[in-house]
Amino acid sequence: LTRWIIFLLQTPSVTPSPPLVDPSAIPLKDEYALIISAASFCFAIAAFFRASFEQRRRIILDQILAEISALEELSVDIVKQVESILLTCRHSELSPDDSYVATQHEFRKAEVRLTNLEMILPREQDNIHRQYVDWHSALTHDRFPVLKIDHCYRISDERFVRVALAEAGWRRYLFNLRLRCLRNQIKFWKKK
Amino acid sequence: MISDQMRTTTINFVQDFTRFPGGRLIKYGPNSGEEFRERVLKPALAEYDQVTLDMNGVLGFPASFLDEVFGVLAGQLGREELKRKLKIILDNKVTLTEIEDVIATHTS
Numbered sequence: 010l011t012r013w014i015i016f017l018l019q020t021p022s023v024t025p026s027p028p029l030v031d032p033s034a035i036p037l038k039d040e041y042a043l044i045i046s047a048a049s050f051c052f053a054i055a056a057f058f059r060a061s062f063e064q065r066r067r068i069i070l071d072q073i074l075a076e077i078s079a080l081e082e083l084s085v086d087i088v089k090q091v092e093s094i095l096l097t098c099r100h101s102e103l104s105p106d107d108s109y110v111a112t113q114h115e116f117r118k119a120e121v122r123l124t125n126l127e128m129i130l131p132r133e134q135d136n137i138h139r140q141y142v143d144w145h146s147a148l149t150h151d152r153f154p155v156l157k158i159d160h161c162y163r164i165s166d167e168r169f170v171r172v173a174l175a176e177a178g179w180r181r182y183l184f185n186l187r188l189r190c191l192r193n194q195i196k197f198w199k200k201k
Numbered sequence: 202m203i204s205d206q207m208r209t210t211t212i213n214f215v216q217d218f219t220r221f222p223g224g225r226l227i228k229y230g231p232n233s234g235e236e237f238r239e240r241v242l243k244p245a246l247a248e249y250d251q252v253t254l255d256m257n258g259v260l261g262f263p264a265s266f267l268d269e270v271f272g273v274l275a276g277q278l279g280r281e282e283l284k285r286k287l288k289i290i291l292d293n294k295v296t297l298t299e300i301e302d303v304i305a306t307h308t309s
Contacts, residue, residue, distance in 0.1 A: 109221060113260035120295055142298045149263040160229055 066195050069129060073190050073198070076126040077183050083119040084144070084183075088176050090115060091148045092169065095162045116145065131200040133186065140182045147175030209251045215258040217241060225265040234269030242270065246278070246286055256291040264299055272303035280308040 090112045093100045100108035123141050127134045150171065162168055190198065212218075218241055223232035245252045256262075275283050283304065291297055 106221065110260065113221075116261045120293065123295070138294065138298065142295055142302070145295055146264040146299055146302070149261075150265055157230060 069195060069198060070190060072129050074187065076122050076129065077187050080119060080122045081180065081183055083115060083122065084179060087112065087115045087119065088172065092172065096164065098158050098161045130198050132198060140179055144175045144179035147171050207250045210245055210249045211253040211255060212241060212245055214254065214256045220259055222259060222262055222266045224263060225269045234266040238270045238274060251286055251288065253288045253290060256289060262296050267299050268303045271300050272307040275304040276307040280304055
C-alpha cells in the first residue's frame with residue numbers, strides 16, 4: 010500500500026490544457042450554420058434569376074409564336090388569293106385591279122409581321138428574310154397580277170407547281186423555326 | 202465648255218409612273234416593267250449622270266416587274282454601270298433583296 014501511495018504521488022497530475030484555437034474564433038457548430046445560410050442564400054438568388062429568366066423566355070417565346078402563327082395564317086390567305094387571280098384573273102368578286110390591290114395589302118401585312126419576327130429573332134434574321142423573299146418571288150413571278158383572261162393559268166398549268174413548292178418550303182421553314190424556338194433558350198434567339 | 206458638274210435627276214415612281222405596278226411585258230397589261238424601263242428609266246439614265254429612283258409609296262412589286270426593269274437593264278448596261286448611275290430609295294427590304302437578286306441573276 011505504501012509503495013502504491015508513493016507511485017501515485019510521483020505521477021504528475023494531468024491538468025486540462027487550454028484549447029489551441031483562437032478564443033475569438035467561431036465555434037464549429039456556428040461555422041456549419043454559416044455555410045448552410047450562405048448556400049441557402051445562393052440557392053435563393055439562383056432561383057430568383059432562374060424564375061426571372063424563365064419569365065423573360067416565356068414572354069419572348071409567346072411573341073415569337075404569335076408572329077409565326079400570324080405569318081402562317083396570312084400565307085394561306087395570300088396563296089389562295091394568288092392562285093385565284095392566276096386562274097380567273099381576279100379574286101372572288103373583285104375586279105382585276107382591286108384583286109391586285111387586295112393581295113398587295115395582304116403581302117404588306119405579312120411584311121410587317123416579318124419585320125417584327127426579324128427584330129425578335131436577330132440571329133435568324135437573314136434566314137427568315139431569305140425564305141420570305143423566295144416565297145414572295147415565286148408567288149409574284151411571271152406576270153402576277155394577270156390582267157387578261159387569255160394569260161390566265163389553266164388548272165393543270167405546271168407553273169402552279171412553282172407556287173406550291175414555294176409555299177411548302179416557306180411553311181416548312183416556319184414550322185421548323187417554331188420547333189427550334191420551343192427547344193432553345195433566349196441565348197439562341199439573341200445575336201452573338 | 203465642259204461642265205464638271207454631275208447631272209442628276211429624281212424619279213418618283215408613284216408620281217411619274219403608277220402606284221400599282223403590273224406584270225412583265227406591255228402585252229400582258231398596263232403599268233408593266235417593260236413600259237417603265239423603256240418609257241421612264243432608260244431615257245433618264247441616258248440623259249443624266251445619276252438617277253435617283255424613289256420607289257416608296259407602292260404597295261408591292263411583282264417579281265416579274267422587277268426582273269423586267271432591273272434585271273434586263275443590268276444585262277444591257279452592266280452591273281457596275283447600273284449601280285453607279287442608279288440610286289434606289291426604298292424602305293421595303295424584301296423588294297430591295299429581290300432587285301439585288303434579279304441584277305445578280307442577269308449579270309452572273
